Amino acid sequence: MDPDTYVPEIFHRVVSLLPPEGIRLKEFGLDREKLTVAGEASTVAHAKQFQADVTGSPGLRQFAWNFPQPTILDDNRASFRAEGLTGKGGRSHETR
Secondary structure (H helix, E strand, O other): OOOOOOHHHHHHHHOOOOOOOOOOEEEEEEOOOOOEEEEEEEOHHHHHHHHHHHOOOHHHHOEEEEEEEEEEEOOOOOEEEEEOOOOOOOOOOOOO
């Protein structure tokens, strides 16, 4: 079994990047071509730090990330959604 494609292992790698507080995951999905991670952060700074942690993680290097800028919510929390593509020819994007 390849740990780079095993769903519980990928989930563990993502969750291990979460800070003790400030980030709440609302969605996690993994199929053959894409990893999706979405959630809310208590601040834009928390969202951006999580973005940097995910895109820079050696354990998630097999994904080419599309991680747009977080959306600021009415109460100043930030909503984020990231997609990591697998396979050949992927490109990494940090903003839209």
